[in-house]
Amino acid sequence: MTSITAELQKNFQVDITNGTHVWRADEPLDVGGDNSGPNPYELLLGALAACTTITLALYAKRKNIDLQSVSAEYSFDRVHADDCEQCDESHHGMVGQVTSQIFIDGAFDEATRKRLQDIAIRCPVHQTLASGLVFAETVFAG
Numbered sequence: 001m002t003s004i005t006a007e008l009q010k011n012f013q014v015d016i017t018n019g020t021h022v023w024r025a026d027e028p029l030d031v032g033g034d035n036s037g038p039n040p041y042e043l044l045l046g047a048l049a050a051c052t053t054i055t056l057a058l059y060a061k062r063k064n065i066d067l068q069s070v071s072a073e074y075s076f077d078r079v080h081a082d083d084c085e086q087c088d089e090s091h092h093g094m095v096g097q098v099t100s101q102i103f104i105d106g107a108f109d110e111a112t113r114k115r116l117q118d119i120a121i122r123c124p125v126h127q128t129l130a131s132g133l134v135f136a137e138t139v140f141a142g
Contacts, residue, residue: 045074051125059119068106
């Protein structure tokens, strides 16, 4: 099980820890934050990008594929379901849309290139986000 703790510091600064590492989230200046760290959506996209690149690197290492470099760019936006090519009739109103560009470079044939393209969208974080989440939430208010 993966677990983190987040604690609000001054203004909108939030210190996050997994017990070993500490990192910070914040909001930009234009919404009242101090811009001392990425905002929550940037952290989410960063987790997705890290998972994608690590998944590709692990696969390439396991299969002895000459992977020279891999990078991923992700962006998040809210779009109307009518303007979303991936949306179906179950989507209504505004929906969150993640757009990605994944760059893979190395000495490999076309079959390997296609396989790496398939692997790129199979990272565990992508799979979790794509399949949806179930929340078991408890909120304590003193």
